[in-house]
Amino acid sequence: MSAANATMPGPDAEGEIERTATDLQVLISNDIRAVTADWKQLESTGFCNPYQSPGWLAAWSETIGNELGITPAIVTVRLAEKPVLVLPLGLRSSAGTRTLSFLGHQNGNQNTAIWDPDFYKQVTKAQISELLTHVCEEMHADLLLLHNVPEDWNGREHPFVLDGATPSPSPIFARPLSDDFDALFRETHSKSSRKNLLRKQRHLQSVDGYRVIRAETEADLRNGYEAFLEQREKRAQEAGIPNVFSDSPAREFLERLLGLKDGGDARVLDLWFLEADGKIRATYLCANGGGTIHAYSNSVAHDALLPNSPGLVLIKEIIEHACSDPQTMELDLGLGEERYKTSWAEPVPLRDSRLAVSLKGNIKKTLEALRLQAKSAVRNSDVLWPLVRQMRRWKSTSGGS
Secondary structure, three states: OEEEEEEOOOOOOOOOOOHHHOEEEEEEEOOHHHHHHHHHHHHHHOEOOHHHOHHHHHHHHHHHHHHHOOEEEEEEEEEOOEEEEEEEEEEEEEOOEEEEEEOOHHHOOOOOOEEOHHHHHHOOHHHHHHHHHHHHHHOOOOEEEEEEEEOEEOOEEOOOOOOOOEEOOOOEEEEEOOOOHHHHHHHHOOHHHHHHHHHHHHHHHOOOOOEEEEOOOHHHHHHHHHHHHHHHHHHHHHHOOOOOOOOHHHHHHHHHHOOOOOOOOOOOOEEEEEEEOOEEEEEEEEEEEOOEEEEEEEEEOOOOOHHHOHHHHHHHHHHHHHHOOOOOOEEEEEEOOOHHHHHHOEEEOEEEEEEEOOHHHHHHHHHHHHHHHHHHHHHOOOOHHHHHHHHHHHHHHHOOO
């Protein structure tokens, strides 16, 4: 799409980026696969998260993104011929305003971009602000929106938390992991809650055909995927919660991430499930990246075994498995405050940044800030949020449009 060089001013502090190496080459492409080599090289050695891997975003862009009319704008920054930053963005035009935002943010959790560790630790906010302004100008964008950026990430405030950034509507829930699951279980759960969960696990284990697995065969993957879709749809109808995987593009997106779609990329998501008496009772889709297990989305069957909390038993088993893996150092349970998340992890605040480069961008920036402020107020209200849930439930059961 476009390619340009940008010369960024070097910091003065000793030990930071040297003045002799301040020329950053900024390349912008709308072809994900054309820049995959640099992307994967940086992903293998740098700071990253799976929601912004090339496999994840190729699957999203060619399904949901295509349906939404979003054009990829993959920013690759090179320093001394070495890739030091890949920033996957998407461009969308609406009502005459061109907006850049993280590609695929509608179906991910936190957004970080992919960084060379040394560059990440040393780059200044002033350099990043100049870089982002340059990208907007190259793309003729009016506004840049950066949603759900972790406030602190890999030892510093994230460079994409710009001046004036505001809290995101929801935090993620995360915690460090050790190799001692029993100690973690005692630390996060009271004696009575541990006893209760273990009792439920024993009841499930007494049922014929009990197993908890990470699906590997195509048959297990397919069966788990079908159970996930069925359970999510039923839960959406009963609880009035929108099912983001209800339409064809979203389902094809998941199929590709799970490696079930012919011609798709290698599997990006793992599918765990708990099975008892010949039926899958709970599922969890998880991704691994950067030493973190990211629990992405789950489902549970509302049937006779629901009182034994198969979903809670499943996440306990997944966390226990993660503790035994020396490559996994952190647990990320994703966006949204659910009781099981607060029992295992702590809230990690996220921030939304906005950069307007035109009058139209400034207008939309103000409207977007007001929209997110209202969304946060509703989500955090003990009165309004239950009312919204009740209205959604009524709509789904009445067949309203």
